[in-house]
Amino acid sequence: MTMIPRFRAGLCLAAALVLAGCGFGHRMPEHECMERAMYFESNRSSRDGMVAVGSVVMNRVQSGQYPRSVCGVVAQKNQFAPGIMKRKMNLKTAPKVREAARSVLRGERHPLVGNAMFFHTAGHRFPYDNMHYVLVTGGNAFYEKRRNYLVTRPVPPHPIEGITGR
Template sequence: MRLRVLAIAGTALALLSGCGMFSRHSAQDCMERAMFFESIRSSRDGMIAVGSVVMNRVASDQYPDSVCGVVAQKNQFAPGIMSRKMNGRGLPLVQEAARSVLRGERHPLTGNAMFFHAASYRAGYDNMHYVVTTGGNAFYERRDVTRVTQPVPLPAIEGITHR
């Protein structure tokens, strides 16, 4: 039990320190920013899916190993994501969703997806395997062309995640 508590505390400290806990942004703030500017705050499912992609990237060797490192990475998320002001009625839902993802919640259909785009956008690549469309975004994994079985965005689905 004590080892588990130490492991959880160590993981939390690593996440927070990697996000600049002692500087400008915390992991919570960075996750909120990703959800706020990328999910259009249209659904909790969409926000949790965006957060799941961020966490998939944090776990990958191909991206920075902190939430803020991933969210602030150049040309990956909305322009000005780290500096634009967040406000509006949707902010409490964003804050709750960010807390939930940082505590371990994931959208059950995102799987290993590390990418998404607006659901209305049609990309011309043949290596995109779509896993879910929610919150106005289509989420996908990049795969070898021979392993792509869902090459077009799926119909939108909402109401899977719960507070």
């Protein structure tokens, strides 16, 4: 009989951690979650690419359609790089990550990302007709989902030297 209350308590704790957006075993500060998103998603590229990834994360946090925390967004299943919350980072190979993450958390946003909440590896093509591309940088193509008749850029824009930081 005492096993059932303990089991329920364990389930409640696990459920609370998942609902808090951090996932079981992924309690870490917001800045580390943001660093992970930038590190694994921008392939340790330019600061421009890292800030663009961070801008998408923050757009999702503020949208009301995704978890309301940075860690909740980054830890969401099948949304970001596999193992993003568990894999080791080597910040020596990407010294700009920490500064870029903190800057985005303080309010910096990539000016061309706008309201985009999605990106994929640049160079990949998808058959969907609702992807309005706003930027290519850091090895990624950033886009908004729109009704197909509102899409004016169905192909990712070509990165221009000096504008996208490449």
